[in-house]
Amino acid sequence: MAEQALSERSPEELAEVRVVRRRPESQLWQPLTAGAESEFRVDLERLRFAPAFSRLADVTQVVNADSTNSVVHNRLSHSIKVTALARALAVGVREIAAPEDVARWGGLDHVVAQAGAVAHDLGHPPFGHNGERTLDRLAREDFGLADGFEGNAQTFRILTELEVHGNGVDGLNLTAASRAAVLKYPWGRLHVPTPHPATWNDPPRGANAGAYGSGAAKFNAYVLDLTEMIALIESFALPPGRQTLECNVMDLADDIAYSLHDLEDFHRSGVLQFSPISGEFRAWLADIREWAEMPQERLNRLWRQPGAGLERMRRNAAEKDGWVYDDEVFREAVEVIGRELVDGVLVMPYDGSRSADSIISDFIGRWIDNFSSAVVMNPDPGCAREPVVTVKPLEWHQIQVLKFVHQYFVLHRPDLAMVQRGQSLILAELVHTFDEWLSDRFDAMRAPRRLLELVELAEQGYHRVREQHPEWLDGHTQDSEIARMARGRGVIDFVAGLSDSQALGYAGRLGPGSGILWASGVL
Template sequence: MESLELYDEAARERLVPEPPKRVAAPERTPFERDRARVVHAAASRRLAAKTQVVGPQTDDFVRNRLTHSLEVAQVARDLSRALGSQPDIAETAALAHDLGHPPFGHNGERVLAQLSEPCGGFEGNAQTLRLLTRLEAKTFDADGVSVGLNLTRATLDACTKYPWPRSAAETPRGVHADGSPRTVLKFGVYDDDRPVFDWLRAPAPADGSGSRRCLEAQVMDLADDVAYSVHDVEDGIVAGRVDLTTVDWPAVWETVRAWYVPGADDALLDTVLAGLQQQDSWPRSAYDGSRRSLAALKNLTSDLIGRFCGDVQHATFAAAEGPFVRYRADLVVPEATRLEIAVLKGVAARYVMQAEDRVALMGRQRELLAELVTELARRAPDGLQRPFADDWREAADDAGRLRVVVDQVASLTDASAVAWHRRLCGSLGSVP
């Protein structure tokens, strides 16, 4: 059965009905149209100038949020196709998964979460939903209210990594992929976006808890985990910070326990590492920058991604008969795979994220965003871009107006946040 046929009318529904388009080209599926809308969204273009691990302007090679999202999308699409689900849905969710990230990544998210307490907090995934269903200009309802890109229910649901409100969020622990501490509550919807959230989550998932993620969202989340665990190590190797032939593994194990897997002892992690080192492409000599070294490094990243996704695919098939779509099955990630990913994360964390120069820079970035929010809130609506100035004037109270200021700042790239701060507040040392 074609995977498209496994998605019913409710899965294809849009908040605002749209008539078929009269075009000369072959008609696209609803999910292909969703993908195109995310690709062409302004928020997608801005990802090219937003921090992934290190700032996008520091080197031509390192990944930014856009290149990372493209790589996550490729992994998600391939895994989705292998499972028999609709690959356009998982790919679109992957392309959209970081749209809500503010300047300076999770470091900036931490600041905005603190400053937006009076209006219900800030969370990058909740901001993604807000962008897709409100802030991106594409479609308006009968009352003249923006509904954002007007994506299908199945695609919006796949984009929802944390399908619960702030009130249901668990206490954060551990660290993010960029090394910043997890201090921000993880949730997927602000209170004033609940109507569209409740719409996209209907009908309720079969387990009755209301917090179960659809399979396509699980694929997106795993693809994100796989991509950054492998690619952060690759970036660290090329930057000269990581050499897999001389790693201080006992020190890395301390980082793995502190950041990712608290209960893992050295013996277990040594066994996991031995399994990774059995890959034919695991390096036996140091990276030297030659084309041969670059090719070997690319083969390693390709083999690792294939290893992780292949093991997940086999485990998922072994656990259920399918079909592997929506709420009819769940993705199964073997414990061995979870630990192998944690080992790679630990390498990047130890040699890249804990560097002293990066920690100092992150402190300056937080100061900059805090000052920018304060100054824009004082000047608003002057200083806000036209769409946000309009939102500010229409806001019902101070909390609503603060939310608009946060929306404006979250929309900025790293470079534009620095430029806006310089123009409105003066310089703040060296914040590249």
């Protein structure tokens, strides 16, 4: 996919663009006169004090705190660690990159990178990615919302529409730079840009079709919020499908944190067992050539046979990430991770002792330093999947192998799947119950006030889209269709904004036989 020319604006013009906010008195894009540093710090503190950020303390990363005797990461602790990494990476890039390269990609400020990291998981619903998949299915099947639900799009909607700050402004009224710092996937599910990234010969990461077979699996704006996203992209004059540098840095920091901290959680919980993981690594390394020559159909049939998982992951990386993938480097990454993680950490079962804590802590610290020191900037990426800011090839392969261990030996566990099935049922019940409540013409106005407001806000948004971009509604422009979509988006927004405990509590209070009447907080 050919990329447009990068911006040639002066540093002064670029700085003015980056500190633009949406002003309440006119709702127009206007520059501010204060210094960028102070404006970005206002953004950072505004995000940290937002209720949506506090909620993340009770939103699942992979499992909730009650699932294990060990302390596990939640979305808040994960976001705090990503924030620290993002700052370190941004500072590192500024030290190694040519100033002119940084400028032509829109600038790089470590405070903006921190703001993007603080905000990046605000859109996660109760029960993490499992909740995300469930709400996506319900949004499509029950309400006809073609763009369903997506955590990154929900984050952008929270920042620009749903969260409040003061009077007369939708969202948190952040600067353009901070809003753009969460646009990991700067396109809609089915619309914008044209041609859509899902149709490109070389689509960027996340743009491939999702489980429903249409549009992009990952995206950053629902049709209600596409206008806002388009304005941001145009203000930075970035090529189609490209992130700002601060967003790129945040995305890399998120990848690094994900590759390490979930492994730490499940080692402490006793879930990561030495024998099966060691068997996987040793089986693949013992027969590299045989695995490489094995027909795909036979490999698929082997499923959990030791070595088969790594080979499937290797083939997927080779197919999708040819810009960096290398057979020899992959083999070296498997050897190093096998030596450092499997034989160096997992060989000794975690027993809660100080020495056990020291071993896993030392491993996590050394590898964070390793990845942080391997950051590089490529100002002229060769394909849409190749980021401008990344890490060296060996470290890139090591991150993929570490993520594989978590995905293959944790996320595929039947006991986790059973818990997640139960969580999905809870979310489905909440969505259906609130939908039925709003359908009750005698009792609808006693529904939670925020739910009613969110439905009204969505209906206003769909009417605005019908007036300005009716093509985004794919023919669903009748008043009755808009009302149904608005109710769906409002219900999904409401349920997605709950914490894990709130979702469980609401399900209990809405179910038969609940003895709870008064609880802290308001509906």
